[in-house]
Amino acid sequence: MRIVTWILRFASIVTFAAMAFLVYSAMDVNDVWHWAAPYEFVVTVFRLLSLIFFFASIVLLSALVIVFTGANPGTLVTGLYNTLVLRMWYMQPYGVRGPLTNINQVMAQFQGDLERILLSLWDNAFLFLYFLCAGVSIALFLQSLFRMEHKYASGAFVSMQLILILAAFRGHLIPNFEVFPADFLVFLFHPVQILALISFAYLETSYQMIYSHSVGKPVEEREETLRKQLLALRQATRKVDAIERGDKVSLTAMSRSSGATAFSFLREAIERKVVGSKDALENLDAISDVRRLQNYVDDILTSDSRARDELTAKAASPSSGYIIGSTIMGSAIRFLSVVAVSFLLISPSVLTTILNLPIGIQNSVEILQPEMTLLLLVPIALLFPFAAMVITWFSKREVVEEPKLSKEEEEEQKRHKRRIEQLKKEAKEKRRAREKARKEAQKRREHGEEKDEWDKALEETYR
């Protein structure tokens, strides 16, 4: 199975690279890939922060100065501006040399700076976000290759597409059909469709890769776990022998080498012996458990030739050839059906043909808008789950089985229950009667009747 996973991993890399390249090319026409954009964005953010800090400082300090001294805080404000804004972030206004001394000039400058920085931030933010999305997408893509989890593959896909969504929001040019093609072949080979298809293909191949990994992995892991467990058991038995002989044995060395830390049964048995209990009998149990398990496993492995394969579930591993074949076939069918159905849903020509729309709408500009897709998308998209629901409902596959007891067994259970209840009831009555008799006997004794030894002994217990 590993080879299939590697093939699909390669396919995933290729489709991701293709998708990334196409997105890069599509965005390149907008001249957005300025490599200094992230740096500029960060600097702009800090400049904005310095302005905000300056404003907060002058408000606070001016108030304090006025309250405590009654003096004009003009000098303080200009000083702060010169220090926090001009000197620290190099925002010296054009044509002005040296520090500003006039408070009115400072405030006017502050206002101008703020507007300029905010506008600059707006511009830089998008450029920065494109880089951020691309970076996140690549990082998630790499994670998906190694961790084999769907969330990383989906994250890489969504991050990459977010670049185009943000660009659309910003008003940049992104791939688009001027007019949606009426011809399926034109649509199929259109660069816009190819970008969409490759993006979809990336998601498909990544998911197939994860499937291939997860369908083969449990068997491989099982085999590895069993190997470790058997090794750990063998070592534990040797260790137990050594302990009995009185040799000193290191616990940690064994755990690390054999993976016994993941093997709770053994660890418990070993720890009971070595780490700690003072009770020699408990140690004897631990030794006995390990030995018995070893003997049991040895017996199974020698008496049953299939035992090892069953423990590893080797036979459960699907054939690589079949997985490759079914992956190619399944993906091809899915691509074709998705492209064909989507064309039918989006194409205005199909819409007008199928829906027999009024002539006014057919000739309107609205028919050429993407929103028209909704006319067929919603009912058709809901039709599939509905069909699945009907099929499931008819086949009743989710009914949880009830354990079946034969009539005789049910009767027997009921009889047993009734018998126990009856016995309990009788026992309760007898007990009550005995209590009553005991009390009467006590009364008689109190009236001077003779007591036997048992009665006296009982009385003593109540004293």
Place this chain on the structure above:
Amino acid sequence: MITQRGFAVVFSGVLLVTSGFVWANFYLTTLGVYLIIGLVVTLPLFALTANIAGIQIDREIDKVKVFSGDFVRVRVTVHNTSRRHFDFIEIWDQYPETWILAIGENFIASRIEPGSSITFSYILQARMRGRYNLGPTDVVMRDRLGLHYYKRTLEAETEILVYPTWKDVRRMEALGKQRQLGLMFGAHRTKIVGMGTDFAGFREYVPGDPFRLIDWKTSAKRGDLVVRQFEQEKNIQVVCMVDTSGSMGNGYPENTKLEYAIRAAVLLTHLGLERKDLVGTCVFSEIVHSYVPPATSPNHMYNVLESLAMASPSGWGDYESAVSYVVEQTRKRSLFIFFTDMEESPAPLLNAMKTIVANGHRAQVISPFGPWFEAPVGQFGPVEKVLSEAVSEELWERRRKISRALAKFNISVVNVGPEDFLPTIIKTYEEAKQRGVAMF
């Protein structure tokens, strides 16, 4: 059923489609439609092919009755009886919570072809006696991309009876072997000197002794007449009265008073069978749950184990009914050993003892003292410590009074904790043998 992952794909699709609408962009719309259609287009096909009812599970175990602490191999075979393959099927075979998975895994995820089967196995260690069920089995079927799933729980369960632990017997045998003192160090057979054929020793000649018993060789060596003595082995009959009232279940799960009582009964039965003594067991609370009369048949041990395996602490202890029930069925003189915490009213216990003594039997009480089986005092805070000490004192005073009352009738009460429970029972048995109590 659409998985969480499937819903994430739908939301991504909706995001792209609506983005396409907002900016009048066909690329975003097309990609969104691809995602939505890609998710739903295979749904009917999946529902049609995912005939999860076509999955059948067979579970096999190598033993249906095991001792607590023994290992059991569970083989699970998954058959696909349908005509379709399952791309991704997960199978979780459940086992009792208290058991330990020793080797292998109880889970498999794979693909299964039509008409084929997958077999996997794992080894469990059975813990805690009782009747258990292996299963049910959860079967989850997913499509390749993990967007849809169906789940089914196969309720078929495999019953397995777990006898009380055999470790005490093993432990005793191991110690016996180590010390090379036979089966149990310090163990002696009860013998009556004078009869039988086993040579017991010499003693001085007393007028009236038959001449054939004089050992001339030894007499010549000693210079005095000496006769040979012979002995005959006698056996005793013991009945273990195991109290399973609710209070016997207090303590840590594997260290309750009842668990120790059961272990003691198992040990005693084993010792008795080894020495050809008769040991019976009565499990009772407010009713007699089971009674295995004293016997030496080969199946006797298993009968006792089965009755003890099913014992569970509940209700109150009706000593009188239990004793009447057993006494009615016991003709020979017997030693009744009670395993009870004596937390009930003393009157029924004394009455029960009265019945035992009146019928010519002997009795002894091995009484686990509750606080010794529960949380160690060291783990308590100051308030709990004071409370627990007060409760302990109260309980101790109570049982002291009962012990004193019973002692008047030669019935001893031995207070035991987890550490000395089993040694005490061995000692009691040995003493009974040596004193020749309840011989038949």
